[in-house]
Amino acid sequence: MDQNTRVAVAGAGPAGITACYQLVKRGIKPVIIEIDSVPGGLSRTVVRDNWRFDIGGHRFFTKVQAVEDLWREILPGDENLMVRPRLSRIYYEGKFFDYPLQPLRALKTLGSIESLRCLLSFLAVKVKPVKDLSNYENYVAQKFGWRLYRTFFKSYTEKVWGIDAKLIQADWAAQRIKNLSVGTLLLHSLPFTNRNTKVTSLIEEFLYPKFGPGQMWETAAGKILESGAEVKFERKVSKIIRNSNRAVKLVIKDKFENSEELGIDHFISSMPLRDLILGLEPAPPEEIIESAKCLTFRDHLLVALVVNNPTPFPDNWIYIHYPKVKVGRIQNYGAWSPSMVKDGTTCLGMEYFVNQGDDIWNMPDADLIEMAKDELLKLNLVDPALVDHGYVVKMANAYPVYDLSYKDNVESIKSWLTDNLVNVYPVGRNGMHRYNNQDHSMYTAMLAVENIFGAKNDIWAVNVDSDYHEIMANEANRNLSDRSAPIFMTDK
Numbered sequence: 001m002d003q004n005t006r007v008a009v010a011g012a013g014p015a016g017i018t019a020c021y022q023l024v025k026r027g028i029k030p031v032i033i034e035i036d037s038v039p040g041g042l043s044r045t046v047v048r049d050n051w052r053f054d055i056g057g058h059r060f061f062t063k064v065q066a067v068e069d070l071w072r073e074i075l076p077g078d079e080n081l082m083v084r085p086r087l088s089r090i091y092y093e094g095k096f097f098d099y100p101l102q103p104l105r106a107l108k109t110l111g112s113i114e115s116l117r118c119l120l121s122f123l124a125v126k127v128k129p130v131k132d133l134s135n136y137e138n139y140v141a142q143k144f145g146w147r148l149y150r151t152f153f154k155s156y157t158e159k160v161w162g163i164d165a166k167l168i169q170a171d172w173a174a175q176r177i178k179n180l181s182v183g184t185l186l187l188h189s190l191p192f193t194n195r196n197t198k199v200t201s202l203i204e205e206f207l208y209p210k211f212g213p214g215q216m217w218e219t220a221a222g223k224i225l226e227s228g229a230e231v232k233f234e235r236k237v238s239k240i241i242r243n244s245n246r247a248v249k250l251v252i253k254d255k256f257e258n259s260e261e262l263g264i265d266h267f268i269s270s271m272p273l274r275d276l277i278l279g280l281e282p283a284p285p286e287e288i289i290e291s292a293k294c295l296t297f298r299d300h301l302l303v304a305l306v307v308n309n310p311t312p313f314p315d316n317w318i319y320i321h322y323p324k325v326k327v328g329r330i331q332n333y334g335a336w337s338p339s340m341v342k343d344g345t346t347c348l349g350m351e352y353f354v355n356q357g358d359d360i361w362n363m364p365d366a367d368l369i370e371m372a373k374d375e376l377l378k379l380n381l382v383d384p385a386l387v388d389h390g391y392v393v394k395m396a397n398a399y400p401v402y403d404l405s406y407k408d409n410v411e412s413i414k415s416w417l418t419d420n421l422v423n424v425y426p427v428g429r430n431g432m433h434r435y436n437n438q439d440h441s442m443y444t445a446m447l448a449v450e451n452i453f454g455a456k457n458d459i460w461a462v463n464v465d466s467d468y469h470e471i472m473a474n475e476a477n478r479n480l481s482d483r484s485a486p487i488f489m490t491d492k
Helices: 014-025 065-074 103-110 112-127 136-144 146-161 171-177 182-189 214-226 273-278 286-293 365-379 406-420 428-432 438-452
Strands: 007-010 031-034 045-048 051-054 081-085 088-092 095-098 200-202 205-209 230-233 235-243 246-254 259-263 266-269 297-307 317-320 329-332 346-354 387-400 424-426 471-473
Touching (some): 014 065, 031 235, 045 297, 051 297, 051 346, 051 387, 065 214, 088 146, 095 103, 103 112, 136 146, 205 214, 214 230, 266 438, 273 406, 286 406, 424 428
Parallel strands (some): 007 266
Antiparallel strands (some): 200 471, 329 346
16 A cells, blocks of 8 residues: 555544554554544543543453554553552442442342342242343343342443433443353352353453553554654544545644645544534435434543542442432542552542533532532542542543434444445444443454455454453453454443
């Protein structure tokens, strides 16, 4: 391929940065367009007064060897990419439960009477199965029984998505718990089970950059710039002008609405799939536009509280299954990496799942910090008097919503793009409107670059494996050459 081939990449998150990095290695100098002022997307590290915040908590764990090799290439050395112990728990009714759930321990913590009710509820759905498994609520209830579902899944899921669990596609559960059941977890919990004979084992540690996930993407962006490629920060793609079945030109705008045109041969897009379709000129058919307009996102708001206690709890993060508070999850950044906090302190990331323009999103920062402190008091996790100060970070379009119509809308758009735009490659979480994690996002970008050079990879096949996200196959059973990257989440 001609090294003067013009490739533009929308977005400098894990997918966009990976695409550019791979192109540079092949001798192409792409242009990357990023709406923000820093790389990393949701996987950035926010720095405020030398405090570092990971938005959502991004573990670096993958079953795709090519992805792990790239991580280690960008950040070589154990001092940069550290191995960290993993501990996360569920907080419910003032008690802690292992995450992923360990049924024997969970039932013991719930108490004998509640445990009996949960077991009877589980048996009931085995005797009389739930018929309609198309939505999240019914799917999970069939796996665990209605009582365990309502205890450990319903309130948190609805807090994350802001809609009734009946209105969420079963895909959301299937991606994460398809091969998980009370039976398999009970078997894993038995003390006499030989780990060497198990099909799977729970993840107990992960890789993590010393200064947070943004260190990975900042380092990669620096290497991309050194190659002569260009990163246009604080720009957005406003139009994708197409000719027949090819995109031939991009119109990009800066924050002052000044326009610039870029001629292109290929376009790798990690911008929201909705915005890609709505930016096309000439416009696609009306039904494709309507499908795009129906794709929605959940937004993220972080209140980072500096706490004068280095170890308020040992967890990397805690899921809050408690409907009397708005916080959904709490990150403990000192447990992720000591280099993200200062000696004698830690920083707690209080995560709120919101919609732009709602009451929490519009709340002044000072009020948000006070609300987060008050919720720590209600949870009895940390004495609010130990909170020194706080910061607020907002991220729009954080999570693509898996509502009941999303799959049909994405399928329609995917089919139209395949038939009508041969040089446009949607990649990553937002680009494909799929809850990809950063390794899956990276892998889609890697395959897209291969396709530019003549390969025929099915990028949409990534993230369709049925493995539970917290489970890793034994080495003997791993097949790292599979194009379908396995399923697991980075808890965000």
